[in-house]
Amino acid sequence: MKFSKDDDFYSKVMKSITKVRDQGDPPRSDVLSLDAYICDLCKGTVSKENITQCPFCGRWVCKKNCWHTEHLACNPCVGVIKLCKESIELERKKMSTELTLKQQNKKSLRKRKTKSGSIFEKIGKKKSKSNDE
Ligand SMILES: [Zn+2]
Numbered sequence: 001m002k003f004s005k006d007d008d009f010y011s012k013v014m015k016s017i018t019k020v021r022d023q024g025d026p027p028r029s030d031v032l033s034l035d036a037y038i039c040d041l042c043k044g045t046v047s048k049e050n051i052t053q054c055p056f057c058g059r060w061v062c063k064k065n066c067w068h069t070e071h072l073a074c075n076p077c078v079g080v081i082k083l084c085k086e087s088i089e090l091e092r093k094k095m096s097t098e099l100t101l102k103q104q105n106k107k108s109l110r111k112r113k114t115k116s117g118s119i120f121e122k123i124g125k126k127k128s129k130s131n132d133e
Pocket residue numbers: 039040041042043044061062065066
């Protein structure tokens with residue numbers, strides 16, 4: 001499942017997620033091994049190829065246990081993403097029902113307008129005749 005580049009959605013998710021690290025910050029390296037890093041979530045030792053930074057919270061997490069390739073986010077962030085998605089879908093449903101209600105109101109207003117002007121046309125014609133005499 002991939003989500004579209006929805007600004008509303010992303011800003012909502014970013015507001016709900018507490019940033020742990022800045023993007024581009026290096027992961028915590030393992031003291032004992034040169035080419036290994038420590039997962040911010042499970043604290044496990046991970047090789048360079050198997051660690052990735054979450055674009056939402058900035059945590060460095062292991063791809064094996066703490067990363068969702070489906071959502072492209074770490075475990076705790078996936079929970080927030082799911083919640084935000086649900087609430088946005090609810091808001092959209094509410095918006096669409098409000099729009100249809102407004103359209104219905106406009107239609108009923110048009111019907112109320114009545115024809116006018118025909119009486120004034122007749123008066124104008126009579127006046128021009130009397131001027132000729
Ligand atoms: Zn992990």
